[in-house]
Amino acid sequence: MKTIRVFFKKTGNIRYISHLDTQRAMIRALMRSGLDLAYSEGFNPRPKIVFAQPLSIYQESEYEIFDFRINGETPLKEIREKLTAAMPDGIEVFKVAEPVKKLSACAWARYRITLTTRKSAAEIQNALSGSITVLKKTKTKELYCDIAAQIKELSVYEQDGKVVVETVLPAAGNNYLNPNYIAAFLADKIDGFFVRRIFLYDSDGKPLE
Template sequence: MRIIATFCKLEPVKFVSHLDMQRLFQRAFRRAGLPLAYSQGFNPHPLLAFATALSVGYTSDSEYFDVTLSEPMPPEEFTERVNAVLPDGVRIIDAVDAGEFKASLTPLMRSAEYDVRFAFEKPVGREELEAAVKALMSGSIIVDKKTKGGIKPVDIRPMLIDMRLLSCADGRAEFTVIGKLTAEGGLPPELLFRALYEKLGVNAVSFVHRKSIEMDWSMLK
């Protein structure tokens, strides 16, 4: 039986890496006494896979994983048993039976929406911020990105769907950012922020919360 679960990752665990999150869930499954299915080979491991990674320091309301059990279990029981042993800051929000769907969750991803708050090192006015966002939305956004071949300039504008200023006061600002997120890659929010800082000529501390990931669930059918 394969279960697809939605979970949140909040402030207490925002600096836990993706690899450590995998280990965290594996420990939780064992503590919950789940009948896990394991891979074949010399080093068997639980059949657990995440749709995508979340950057260290980010929080989220909408992350996905799938796990395979060796015996049937109601998704409600799965959720209750795992939540009872998870640490503060991590909770399973929903779980469903994947049925006959066997493929990875990653190809189902389409986009992600982020709530982003900035604390600028000096006051920045609303008009200045709106002008910077308009400039970013209207042309190429060339940034240096680390790749397997080294640091290369890339245009991340095609990956940016929308960026809207929600509030601005006392050197702080809040934005909604929507970017593409697919199996081929997605918008790197931190590179978008770097481009924004360059437009403004000022640095800031950013706080990023992934509100949702748009998934094409029709592919499950």
């Protein structure tokens, strides 16, 4: 039995599918792939599958990861082909490999937030240069906090006539910042926004592998 790491993109209309539903779709894809999966024990055996970091509904991603366990020796190329055939529309498996680091090494994520706005890149940059105070909601409470210190990198530029905020935010299990907060902070300056995750990084700032 060994662990296989699947790298995939999630783009297009499948961004309307929540993380939980995507996870179930992946399990089904594994089940129909015909691969010799390792299952969990107990009354409800399931393929063992772990995601690096959930992706919010409405967001696209070019770099998503999940691990699953497989019995025996199947060539990676064959695994990739079988998975590709079993995936729903909008999920593109671009790499299948054995894990280099643990999934818990996932620490940062890069996002591109494309804004619909009449403001210039400079104006948006300016708005984001000071404190960024947003209302954070948890299951039990709501509180205002400044997220500026959590942001590792942030730049604003124009691309194809749109203003883009590109940023690196914490994406660890116990420290995760949703890029939607940045858009929420800009709410009165924008008419809409669109988030695309570009990379997941390990604690060294390298793409998680």
